[in-house]
Amino acid sequence: MSGTTSRLIRFISRAAVVLLSLQIILLISGPPRGVAAWLDRTDLKPFPHPRYVVVLGGGGIPSGSTLTRCYHAAQFGLGMTGTTFVVSLPTDSAPETSSVGRMRDELVMRGIPGAAILMEYRGLNSRQQAANIRKLLGDAATNETVLVVTSDLHMRRAILCFQKAGFNNVTGLVSYETSAEADSGPWTWFRYRVWSNGISSIRILRELIAVLVCNIT
Numbered sequence: 001m002s003g004t005t006s007r008l009i010r011f012i013s014r015a016a017v018v019l020l021s022l023q024i025i026l027l028i029s030g031p032p033r034g035v036a037a038w039l040d041r042t043d044l045k046p047f048p049h050p051r052y053v054v055v056l057g058g059g060g061i062p063s064g065s066t067l068t069r070c071y072h073a074a075q076f077g078l079g080m081t082g083t084t085f086v087v088s089l090p091t092d093s094a095p096e097t098s099s100v101g102r103m104r105d106e107l108v109m110r111g112i113p114g115a116a117i118l119m120e121y122r123g124l125n126s127r128q129q130a131a132n133i134r135k136l137l138g139d140a141a142t143n144e145t146v147l148v149v150t151s152d153l154h155m156r157r158a159i160l161c162f163q164k165a166g167f168n169n170v171t172g173l174v175s176y177e178t179s180a181e182a183d184s185g186p187w188t189w190f191r192y193r194v195w196s197n198g199i200s201s202i203r204i205l206r207e208l209i210a211v212l213v214c215n216i217t
Contacts, residue, residue: 035208039153041156047169050171051146052141053076053147056088066089066103069151073175074107084117085118088120088121090122127165130158134167146170150174155172
């Protein structure tokens with residue numbers, strides 16, 4: 001084995017040890033809170049009565065993220081008048097019978113009038129969704145107040161996409177998931193928190209890369 005090959009193997013081994021150690025630390029401590037808060041856009045304050053409420057789908061229905069977003073949007077907009085809701089999720093089939101239609105139905109079930117809900121179902125990512133929603137609402141909507149409802153770590157990228165699409169008065173409402181209220185029994189930290197930390201770390205890395213790409217394109 002040549003000296004170059006030996007050095008390469010040692011470098012890869014040390015890098016693997018460093019990455020494994022970092023992953024173990026993140027599993028125990030969780031991702032840095034400052035990074036998560038930056039992605040969450042904790043500085044945002046929802047408009048009290050926005051002209052438009054946009055609910056971005058996180059997956060088909062049923063899915064935890066999309067149902068949670070619909071729940072928070074409906075809770076926020078219940079009883080509002082003059083507000084138009086837009087649900088956004090791509091589909092290759094008829095919108096009325098697909099998951100984007102079920103997003104609308106979820107809002108209706110929770111008290112939002114069906115006549116106040118529009119559907120955007122062509123955008124394959126956040127940037128395309130924002131651009132398509134501008135076309136759907138018209139250029140005049142860019143100066144109206146827009147509230148984007150999405151999951152925590154996705155908020156910064158979502159707001160950035162809507163700003164790049166030309167919306168001038170856009171803010172967000174984070175659809176946080178709440179923990180169980182009952183005692184989950186022994187070893188709760190290991191049974192739930194460790195794996196949750198791992199998933200959050202992966203999501204944060206994904207969003208940081210996505211925000212970087214969104215900023216430079």
